[in-house]
Amino acid sequence: MKQHSAQARWELHTQRPLLALAVAFALAYAVPIVDSSAGRPLTLTCTVVEWVVWGSFAADYLVRLVLARQRRDFVRTHWLDLCAVILPILQPLRLLRLVATLTLVGRRARMASQIQLTTYVGGAVIGLLMFGSLAVLSVERDSPNGNIKTLGDAVWWSFTTMTTVGYGDHAPTTGMGRILAVGLMLSGIALLGVVTANIAAWFISRFEKDDVEERRQTAAIEALTEEVRALRAEVAAMAALGGGVRQPVPEGAEEHSR
Template sequence: MDADSPQARWEQRTELPLALASLAFLAGYALHVLAPGLPPFWHDLCLTVIFTAWALFIVDYAVRWRLSGQRLRFVRTHWLDSLVVLLPLLRPLRIVRLYEAVQRRHGQPRLSLHARVITYAGVSTALLGFAGALAVYAQERDAPGTTMHTFGDAVWWACSTLSTVGYGDVVPVTSMGRFIATGLMACGLALLGAVTGSFSSWLIQVFSLKDESGDA
């Protein structure tokens, strides 16, 4: 994509506002799930923030689709954006792009490629784990036979799921909870592979440079 194209200019202008909207969405959803006893005013405010941020995501997607001129090809090439429109709780994962946007305005990124991959994967894992724990806890806390009685149980479950350990002491019992768990496991495998692959590549590069220095 051309850096001077209308789509690129739109993305540069909306990157920060949409990142803030993502955080607002996550905060509103967290309050909605973790504080069900809120007064009606605050409950309605949380819902307003959630749906306003969701509307902004949809508008952004529609504008970029229109500016790209790609029609259905845009959906295939921007599958994460398409998924976020349906599952806005994944939108905070795009916050990690904010660092890249800032660095592009100030020249080359300060971190190496390997450090950026590990950092982005780590931040993505934390955001995904928190969002996944919220979503599953909202489905499981009142379900018959649930083992997820507190949000702490949900966080423990999310950590064991993302790390692919899966102790089995806390498991989702609802259909929607298991659906969310399936997506979380897939994302956990992808993120774990990105971190281990990048770290292994970095080690190989370091040892190769040392060997070359020793031979010289």
């Protein structure tokens, strides 16, 4: 139990630093793509930042594994985290580091009870839109037959793909670009389902609260009605009892009446 508490404290204290590192990763990933004329020093710096962020998430996974009470159960229930940590080692591609970091950030965000579902979904939409745009731009910009050449084209394509509108004015032509498109489509459908379910749950909870309040008021009115009926019955019984008993006449009152 002590180890479990230590793991919970670690996850609580490292939540914000890891999110800050994720923001740093986003900037390091975006700069070389947006600024295609970036020199080698800047590109190398961004690459180092990406690996440092990935290393931080890998270290976080190892620490949580050590602090876990049942390590086998931890590995079994956190297999996605393990894959996100291992993938960049097997094939050190920037796109895989992107997917790994997004996965780890999402897993840690879900662990934080203080993060509301709406905030998480909104952050996921913005993150997927941004990273999807940058990723497709990086793989499609140099394609001879591609028509996604600018960041604006990439953002427009990501937005229409995530919403499953698909106007077709911009479309990926490379294999990796099409894989990204499939991922964005599935993510968009999933997030739309979460948003719809969240809104429906909110309306249902509101109706349930109103229904509970109405039932409470109805029960209170019924209880008051029963009390009034009981009081009326008691008053009627006392009146009947008082009418059937002859009241005593004071002395002298009878002679005075004569």
